[in-house]
Amino acid sequence: MNEAAHPRPDxxxxxxxxxxxxxxxxxxxxxxxxxxxxxxxxxxxRTDLRGRALAWAGIAVGLVATGLMxxxxxxxxxxxxxxxxRPDVALRAxxxxxxxxxxxxxxxxxxxxxxxxxEAWVAPVRTRLGELLEVRMGEHAPAAEGPVPExxxxxxxEAVFAGSGSELGTAPVTVPVVVTxxxxxxxxxxxxxxxxxxxxxxxxxxxxxxxxxxxxxxQRSAGTESGPR
Numbered sequence: 643m644n645e646a647a648h649p650r651p652d653x654x655x656x657x658x659x660x661x662x663x664x665x666x667x668x669x670x671x672x673x674x675x676x677x678x679x680x681x682x683x684x685x686x687x688r689t690d691l692r693g694r695a696l697a698w699a700g701i702a703v704g705l706v707a708t709g710l711m712x713x714x715x716x717x718x719x720x721x722x723x724x725x726x727x728r729p730d731v732a733l734r735a736x737x738x739x740x741x742x743x744x745x746x747x748x749x750x751x752x753x754x755x756x757x758x759x760x761e762a763w764v765a766p767v768r769t770r771l772g773e774l775l776e777v778r779m780g781e782h783a784p785a786a787e788g789p790v791p792e793x794x795x796x797x798x799x800e801a802v803f804a805g806s807g808s809e810l811g812t813a814p815v816t817v818p819v820v821v822t823x824x825x826x827x828x829x830x831x832x833x834x835x836x837x838x839x840x841x842x843x844x845x846x847x848x849x850x851x852x853x854x855x856x857x858x859x860x861q862r863s864a865g866t867e868s869g870p871r
Contacts, residue, residue, distance in 0.1 A: 657681035658693030661700025665707060672711075674704030721832040728837055729799050729821045730777035736760045737774045749824045749836035751853045763852045767842065771815055772804035784820045794838060795823045801842070818843040 661678035664670030678701035685691045732747035741757040748755070768774075780798030790796060799819040824838040842850040 652690055653692070655681045655685055655691040655693040655697065657684060658691075658697040658700065661704065662696045663700075665700045665703035668711065671704045671707035675701045675708075678704065718832065725823070725832055725835055726779060728823075729819070729840070732837055733774060733777050733801065733840070736764050737768070747837055749826070749838050752837065752839070755853065763850070767803075767850060770844070771817065774801060775804055775814065776802040777819070778802070780818065791824075793825045793827060795825075797821050797823060815845065817845065 657677050658681040661674045661681055664677065665674035678697040678699075681693060681697040681700075685694060685697070728747045732744050735741075735743035735747070739757060739761065741755060741760055744760060745753045745755060778800050780800050782798055784796045784798045797820070799821050801817045801819050803815050803817065805813045805815045820841040820843070821837055822839040822841070823835050825835045838853075840852050844850060
């Protein structure tokens with residue numbers, strides 16, 4: 643009579659099995675705890691089902707895996723945010739004369755720049771445009787100027803200057819800046835990407851490049867002003 647009222651479990655709970663299986667999958671891990679909890683509730687009502695250990699394992703593994711995915715996504719987001727801010731950090735460091743901080747944002751040859759080279763680059767820009775106020779991402783991708791190396795990525799930024807330079811009066815002025823990022827061949831990590839080159843498109847149509855543009859002369863536009871070596 644007692645066994646008839648409480649039959650022994652004779653088959654696995656499909657929800658419990660699904661929970662443990664999905665818990666180890668990249669997307670399914672977020673669903674696994676829900677399936678595991680549902681399986682436990684179902685097994686309270688149905689004594690013919692077994693798999694409580696699987697359900698609990700699915701809940702535990704799913705929660706851990708989901709937490710790791712969230713942590714990894716947060717890390718990628720922070721690395722991407724830091725990458726987007728590198729031009730602002732580098733240019734502010736250059737304008738402040740902080741060569742060490744500038745070099746930290748750059749790959750070669752910019753990572754070898756001296757304080758004297760930075761001053762030689764910054765001084766004429768400061769004279770013409772005034773002090774640097776802000777560096778922000780541009781709205782449009784920069785136009786391609788010849789083939790782009792595989793591990794380089796040009797990005798559009800804007801530099802805002804106080805406008806107290808000799809050519810522009812006192813109104814703030816925004817100058818387009820093409821920032822070329824470079825990823826080392828040895829890794830795909832986002833935080834390994836550094837800046838290779840800045841290209842300022844000056845209001846009078848000339849351009850100032852730092853470090854020196856290494857492209858062949860035939861690929862450079864007329865009127866380009868190269869930075870110091």
